[in-house]
Amino acid sequence: MNIGQYHLLTVDRLTNPGAYLTDGTEDVLLPTKYIPNGTKKGDKLNVFVYRDSEDRIICTTQKPYAKVNEFAYLKVRDAGNVGAFMDWGIDKDLLVPFREQKNKLQRGQWCLVYLFLDEKTDRLAATAKVAKYFDSEVDLGEGEEVDLLITNTTDLGVNVVVNNRFKGLIFENDLFHDVLEGDRIKGYVKTIRKDGKIDVSLRKEGLENLELGAQQILDELKKNEGYLPLHDKSDPEEIQSLLQMSKKNFKRSVGILYKKKLIQLESDGIGLVKLS
Structure with a gap:
């Protein structure tokens, strides 16, 4: 086995x-x-x-957060003489030996690790030296749905592992809802960079997303007596706060609604023309 x-x-x-x-x-x-x-x-x-x-x-029958040859974002339960012991969802902790740590791990710290089978002991262990386990040749297409592992937050956004193979990033303006470290969720490839890293969105780009955004704006208009104080000069942060969407998606969605004559553009916002 x-x-x-x-x-x-x-x-x-x-x-x-x-x-x-x-x-x-x-x-x-x-x-x-x-x-x-x-x-x-x-x-x-x-x-x-x-x-x-x-x-x-x-x-x-317990379910660990990851199995062999997978990445996981785990919390250090304890640190001992042989290494750090990670909470990975089952009663027996997962060991990250000292030789597999980039910096000495401390109790309570969270860390991205990769699970492997130690050839000498035939035991399952983990390493925090994860760089060599990422694939550099990306065989994904823009717009493709992918599996994401949420890791740490940076000034740019949230780092993720894509399909258990690639390094990825969700930029802050593409975070349409809260995500938690260690979560496994679905996302979409936005851009593939020359260095093999992937920019990811939590929403699908293109017409499908625009129609979804247009409907969302309509729903919010109906909740707010047919008016929203948002327009093409509004701050992206204000749009994201009220609608949980990027300014780019907001402008495109407003364009769809305007062409369908469902809204009217006002100097300080948008108004509902008719219910749909």
Whole structure:
């Protein structure tokens, strides 16, 4: 069985220590506290396989924040003599050895790590020296939907890991709603830079997004008695605060509504012409 991976296994027998699950060739123990209520022989369970503190291969029904060969943004639960122990969603902490730390990690600190299988010990571990694990040759297209891992905030915006392969950034003016460190969400490729880094948006660019933005403005107009104090000279921060959209998207969406004769442009805002 592959350590650091999920396996769909069959319950072979139930004992005092727990349930022994099998793939037909190997057995692995699922300790009693992780056995779902009502489990019986012959049931199939999706479990995560790892080594416990006594170096035994066991499994759990708990869901770690990441598995082997994946990035994760984790909090240091404790720091000891051998390295930092990260909270990664299961009872057994994940070790980042001292040799795998760029700077000494402290309790309570958050850090982007990459999970790997240590060839010497056959144990799952993590490294904070993540640069070498990013792909530099991007095979994505602009506008493509991608999976994002939210990491740290900078002056420019929020750093992300894209599709568990690439470095990315959501610029501050593309943050249409709050995101939390460690979140895994969907996003869209906005721009691919020459250095292989990717600019990401939380909304899809193009007509689909413009129609969504136009409808959002209509909804806000109806909530505010048919008037919004926003126009093409409004500050981007004001537009984002009221509508959670960029100024660029606001202007394009207003253009759609104006062409459809649904709004009228006033000196200090926009007004609703007719309900839709």
